Amino acid sequence: MENMLRSLLFVVLLALGWSAAAAAGPPTVPGRFALKLKPGRQPAALEAALRTLGATDVRQKFLRTLPPNIEKPGSVDLRGIYQFQVPTTVTLERVRTVLLATGAVEYVEPHYVRYPQYQPNDPMADSTLTSLSKSQYYLKQIKAYRAWDITRGDSSIVIGITDGGVRLTHQDLRQQIKYNYADPVNGIDDDGDGYVDNFNGWDLANNDNDPGYDIKIIHGSLVAGVSSAHTDNGVGIAGMGNKCRFLPLNIYSNTPTGNFAGIEAVVYAADHNCKVINMSWGAPGGYSRLEQDAMTYAAVNRDAVLVAAAGNTNADLMFYPASYEHVLSVSGVSSTDQKSPNATFSHRVDLVAPGVSILTTQGYHAKSGGGQADADYVAVGGTSFAAPLVAGAAALVRWKFPLLSASQVAAQLRQTTDKVDNLPANAAWKDLMGTGRLNVFRALTEPSREARVVTSTFVPARAVYLAGDTIRLSVAVQNLLQPIAGLTVTLTSLSPHISIQQGLFVLGDMASLASLNNTLNPFRLAVASSGIPLNTTATLRYHLTGDDGYESEQLVELVLNPDYVVLDANDLNVTLTSRGNLAFDDLSGTIGTGVTYRGSGNILSEGGLILATSPTRVSDRLRTRSGAARQSFFNSAQVVRLQPGPRADQEARALFQDSIPAAGNLARSVGVGVRLRAYAWSSPGRRDFVVLEYTLKNLTADTLKPLYAGLFMDWDVPTQDGSARNAAAWDDSRSLGYCYALGQQNTPSLPAIYAGVQLLQGGSPTVYSIDNNAPAGSSLSLADGFSPAEKFITLSSGTAQSNAGLPDGTDVSQVIGTRISTLAPGDSTIVAFAMLSAPTLLQLQDASESATIAYATTLLPTRASARAVDFVAYPNPTEGPLQVVLPQGFGPAKVQVLDMTGRLVKSFSATGKQFETNLAGLQPGLYLVRAIGTNRVVTRSVVLR
Incomplete structure (x- = not known):
């Protein structure tokens, strides 16, 4: 049995295209993306941009969902989300840049694939549990029998099982399915919900009305049995939800055209009256705003209790969907309440439940001994099977207390657990196992209290914070359950890199469902001025206490000291990284804040320094082939921002280099150390440019002759019609290359933008303007990546290829560079550029001349x-x-x-x-x-x- 289950899991993963690398983040469906329109924007504004991308199968993703409700604060609108397909050669970075540049899109995301959190039971590895594998020991552990004396639930309470297909004919499942008698199987959408014949659930992955058993994936049958197996039928096992029903929703593909459909199933379940939704699937990392929107819609708009497996990672990490807001994250314990060997542990876990040797329905195949697939059972393990125990308990609480909202039911389950992280065996995971182990009897009988911080608002609002930053933190607190007297929230820092300057919020007495905030007197924090490791996650703790002994804690995290800085002293805000890139430090556009002008969206999808001496000796951290990025540069010192600096209102410093070529092997690297100094001014006349000065030092034993240095800039100037109708041009008199959108109208809703780079100091200017959409086989094509040889061409071709995109416009890039005839061993030279942006060409030229003056009068006099x-x-x-x-x-x-x-x-x-x-x-x-x-x-x- 053990080997069979392992083999089946392997087949599942193989069939869905997963690999061991999935542990680093969820895989995606090639070419499948989703976008969300900004409020008030119409999809017509995107038509040209989608055509530019070659998008097909464009359709509204959640057509029949509810609009936001002002009586439900925090509810979301899913009606503006659209799904589309593009050629698999089109990168996420390209899709995101083109669509965000329209100004009509809130976010763009790939279609993530989350996998089942299944871990077969292994008796040989854990011999003490073998005697448990033939019984439902866990029902006694979580006090289920006593809970059923209070209530056994009701068939009107439905648990949505979003998972693999379910064996619909299994003896312990067939009578527990919530059938839709309003839409019998007759080829007609009788109930008008947009799904034809969804009598016994729906297959969201393959878009048909058969959510049933699939030989490749038995996970759904296993999960459904834990929460919903028929009780008191004289056979098999008892499901935690007892009389509560379940709705089978398949999310895994079994056809060539199918796709993973986890969030689609969550929305479907919410729209079809599932009061509890179970998600025994997920992956580490890969935060998705689309997925969070779907969770918020189900929990807030539709008032469903969301329960998810915390994952089988044996690590402290964020695991999605369990780690999203509004989701109960469930980790696992053994029969002795010790943390399960492979269960995830983290501050985001809400509670734990038994997850080892869980006996459940299998529904796999006829057994050699004569047993039938409709009557088979198996003991399995993993947080996949701890979660449906909590889902079943949530269903009982919903039936017993019908006036409680979904958030109140979640609070009741959290606050009635039995504490287990104080056991000696769990000492290593103290405070990382939620409030404790599920106790269903207490959840149904004990009046409980839970006040909760429901929103945390940081000002200034940033994705990351720098050394020396000061922060204000406003919180909104809601009392979800019984009244609490004398409530106080105390903020403390668990990080040595954040100090709390004001950390007390006295709320006083709070009635049930009352809400208060500290907006007028927010918490105040200070980030340390030095000594913070790169990309540090700092944790803050809210300690909530009441006069009558009430006590609870919550945590919130923020990221400190990123490996980039933003110069934002003027109208052109520029992200600079420690290793030579501009705008972002990664191709997916997640590390960094891009380049913006006067509040625009990002206008530079990718940018960075290129050094070269030959077609094979090229150094950069830009795109290459196969959607990857080269990694030539490594930082010698982290980029830092000075505010003010010695010569400008803001300055930045970075030090990096490529590898020194080995003797006799000059391939791939150039062997240059780079010191970057960047300058930005806030004074009038200097608000449209940032100066980038690179000191290049030859680290090799050979003279570099010639040495080329330049900036690759994939500008994406927004257009009125949402297309990528850009053009690139060259102003020889100013050594200025620039990009602009054709047909710009400079309206208040979409101001015109010209953006470019000017060579201020160095050798002989070079420019190469690129048509990004040039087909493969052209003299230079980015369709199949950007090879080192192609990068050398852009730097070494002089100014002959100075224009691109005319007469009709296209997606363009430019490389503005310089040719330094010789650089001797140990010698240094300075190359300086200005990044510029302005509303018109004339203003861009004025900015270019102002940059020339600023550099000549402010910076050059300091050079001997x-x-x-x-x-x-x-x-x-x-x-x-x-x-x-x-x-x-x-x-x-x-x-x-x-x-x-x-x-x-x-x-x-x-x-x-x-x-x-x-x-x-x-x-x-x-x-x-x-x-x-x-x-x-x-x-x-x-x-x-």
């Missing part, structure tokens, strides 16, 4: 070599004629004359050391003469009379 003493411009002052002498060995130069607003007024090339120009015709005043050479830029101020 920036203002060469042998760079001469005379006579000064001048009536117009001007003699210019370049420094010795400066070489060919591009010469620019700028007025003091930063506007370029004259530009030309010079090949000799000395030349003449004339400023006649310009307005009298102060001008800046700038010479851009191969390896440096020099400037001189000149007064025109």
Whole structure:
């Protein structure tokens, strides 16, 4: 039996395309995505963007769900969620960027696949439990027999079993199914709910009316038996829910066109009057706003109690859907209340229930001894089978106390458990096993109290917090059960990196269902100024106490010291990472806050530094083939933000490098150390740009000749019609590459945006504008990734490929770079860029000239070599004629004359050391003469009379 169950599980996982790597996060369905429209937006606004992505099968995901109810605070609207299919070659990053750029979309997510939390019983590994495998020992452990003396429930209370198919003919299940007599099997949707002949449940994965048994997946039959097996029928076992019924809902595919349908089944169950919904499936990580919306809808809009398995990970982690808000997370214990060997433990667990040697219905196949599939049973283990015990108990509580809401039923179950983490065997998991082990009798008989923090609002609202940040935390507290006298909430920090400056909230006496908040006097926190490890999760504890001995705790977490900083001093907010990337540190766009301009959505889907000396010696952390990212750079020091900095209102510092090529093996790496200094100003005239200055040091024993350095920028400027009709262009006089949307109207709802990068200092400018949609086989195509050889082409092709996207517009990228002719071993050179954005091209050009002035007047004077003493411009002052002498060995130069607003007024090339120009015709005043050479830029101020 043991080997058979192991084999079956393997077949299940193999059939669904899962692998051992799933433990790192849930797999997804290739090409399947969902989006949620912002309130008030219509799907028509997305049509062009979806066409750009090649989207098909676009349809409203939850057509018949209830709208939000103002009498149910926190209820959600699922009607704006749409599902669609795109070619499997289109990445999540691409889908998310194109759709979010329309301004009409709240979120975009892949279709996650969650797997059953099944763990076969292993008698040889746990020989002390073999005698338990033939009995329902756990019913006595959780006081089920005494509970049934209080109530046995009723057939009107329905538990939604969202799982694999169920053996509908099993002797202990067939009479427990909640049949839909309003829609008999006749080929007609008699009850008008949109599902034809959903008489005995529904198969959400394959979209048919057969939620029954599948040879590959018996998990649903196992789970249904625990919660709902027929009681008092003289055969088999007793289900925890006793007289309560269950609704079988299959969520796993058994057809080539099927898909995992966990959240669809939850919404279906909620819409079909399931007062309790069981989810014995999930995966570590992979938080989904779509899944959270579905849980909120079921629990708040539809008032269903949601119960989920906490997972079989034997780890302290977030496990979904169990770790979502409004879900009871159930972990497992043995017959002696010791934590099950493989059960998840965490602060997010609500309670535990027996999860070892759980005897239940199997419904697999006829046995060699003559037994029938409709009469077989098996003992199994895992949190999958602890959860339906709690679901069955929730059903009994709902019947006994019909006026309790779903949140109150969950509170009653939490507050009537038997504490088990104080047992010596559970010492290692103290405070990580919820309130205790399920006690159904107490849940049905004891008046209980539970006040709960129902919302936590951090100000400023950020995904992560930096060293030195100060935070205000407002909470809303609701008393869910019996009145509590003298309630107080005390906030403490379990992290050494957060100090509590004000941590007391006195609520006083609270009646049942009363709510209070501390918005007028919030908690105040301070993040440590130093010593915080990267990406630290800090935990805060709410300790709730009452005058009459009431006591409970809750935890809330926040992330500190991320491996990126955001320069947000002006209108252009830019995320900088520790390893050379811009906007995000990952291709999925989850680590970082992107690049925004004047409150826009993200306008840069991917950006970062590229260094190269040949088609094979290329360093970057950008996309490559197969949807992966290269990992050439590693950080030598974490990126930090200075506010204010020595020379700007905000500055950032980062230090990283690639690997040093081994002797005789120059492939793949360049061997350069990089020091990044970034600058942002809040003063008028400097609000539309951020300066990025890279000091590049040759770490190898060989001269790099030439060395190319550049920024790859996959801009996504939003368009009025939601399409990706962008174009890329090059302004040679300013060394400025930029991207814009065709047909921009600059309306209040969608202001126009021009975005670009300007080379401020370095060698000879290079630009390469890319049509991202160019088909495979083109001179450069991103359809099959972005190879090192292609990256080298973008840097080494000069300025010949300077435009893309015209005349009709397309999805475009640009690489703005420079060619440094030589860099000797141990030598350093400076390359500087300005990232810019503005509402019009003229304003972008003005910002470019302002950036030039800011760099020349604020930053270059601090560099010893920036203002060469042998760079001469005379006579000064001048009536117009001007003699210019370049420094010795400066070489060919591009010469620019700028007025003091930063506007370029004259530009030309010079090949000799000395030349003449004339400023006649310009307005009298102060001008800046700038010479851009191969390896440096020099400037001189000149007064025109």
